[in-house]
Amino acid sequence: MARRHTEVFLELLKGEGFAQPNPRPMFPNPPGLLRLEPFSRGLRERIWWGAASTETAVWAAKLGMNLMSSTLLFDESGEPLHVQQRKQIDAYRAAWKEAGHAREPRISVSRSIFALVDDRDREFFGGPQQGRDQFGYIEPNKMAVFGRSYAAEPDQLVEQLKEDTAIEAADTLLLTVPNQLGVDYNAHAIESILKFVAPPLGWR
Numbered sequence: 001m002a003r004r005h006t007e008v009f010l011e012l013l014k015g016e017g018f019a020q021p022n023p024r025p026m027f028p029n030p031p032g033l034l035r036l037e038p039f040s041r042g043l044r045e046r047i048w049w050g051a052a053s054t055e056t057a058v059w060a061a062k063l064g065m066n067l068m069s070s071t072l073l074f075d076e077s078g079e080p081l082h083v084q085q086r087k088q089i090d091a092y093r094a095a096w097k098e099a100g101h102a103r104e105p106r107i108s109v110s111r112s113i114f115a116l117v118d119d120r121d122r123e124f125f126g127g128p129q130q131g132r133d134q135f136g137y138i139e140p141n142k143m144a145v146f147g148r149s150y151a152a153e154p155d156q157l158v159e160q161l162k163e164d165t166a167i168e169a170a171d172t173l174l175l176t177v178p179n180q181l182g183v184d185y186n187a188h189a190i191e192s193i194l195k196f197v198a199p200p201l202g203w204r
Contacts, residue, residue: 003059006049010063012036013044045103052144054088061095066106069166071147071176072138081133081147085109085166108172111164112149115157115192120185124178125151154196161201173203 012018017033050068051057054076060067069085077084089107096105114125134146150160167173175193177186198204 007063010044010047010065013047015039015041048106048108051088051092054091057088057092058095061092061105062099064096064099064101064105066108067092068108068110068174069170070110071112073145075135075143075145078135081145082164082166084145086169089166089169106172107170108174109166109170110174110176111147111167112176113157113161113193113197114149114151114189115154115196116152117154117192117196120188121151121192124181124185125149154192157197158200161197 013036015035017035019034021029021034045064047065048068049056049060049063049065050070051060052070052072053074057067057069067089069088071081073081073084073088075084077087089109092107093105114121116122116126131148133148135143136146138144150157152160161167175190177189179186
C-alpha cells in the first residue's frame, strides 16, 4: 500500500492537474484540473526513501528517489551491517544507472558515533561497548541486523570508521543522537565529530 501511494504521490509532484475544482469556490480557480499547491519545481528530485532491504532500494532507484539507509536492515546474508548496506547501495546505484535517470542520486547512511573527549563522554559512553552488530527479530520470521555504535577516543574512531564500507559509498552521513541527554550535550557530541573525526576522514 505504501508503495502504491508513493507512486501516486510522485506523479502528482510533477505539477499536472488532477483534481476537479470546487464548483462554488471561495476564490476563482484557474481553468481545468487543479494541481497540488503550493507547487515546488524540483521537489520531485528531492524525495528520499528509507529502504530496509536491497529489493526496496532497487525499487526506489527505479522511481528516481534518493536513498536513506539507517542503522537497521533486514538481514539478507548474516554479514555485518556495513557490508550488507554497501551491497544495498551498490545495487541501488546499478538500478539507478539502468533506469537512465539524468541526475546523480543522493545516498545517506545513519550511524551512532561518539568521540570520547571529556568526562561527560566517558561517563555516558566510555564503558564496555557493543563492538559488533546485533541480530534479532523485529517481526515474526523477519531477522534484522542492527548496526553497532561507535564510541572511542577520536584517533581510534577514525581508524574504525575507515573500515565502514557503507559510509565510504554514501555521500551523506546522518548522526543519530541521544535526545534524552539534552540539546547542549548533543551539540557538544556533534561538534566533537566535526572537530576531531571529520577532518582526518576527509568529511565535509
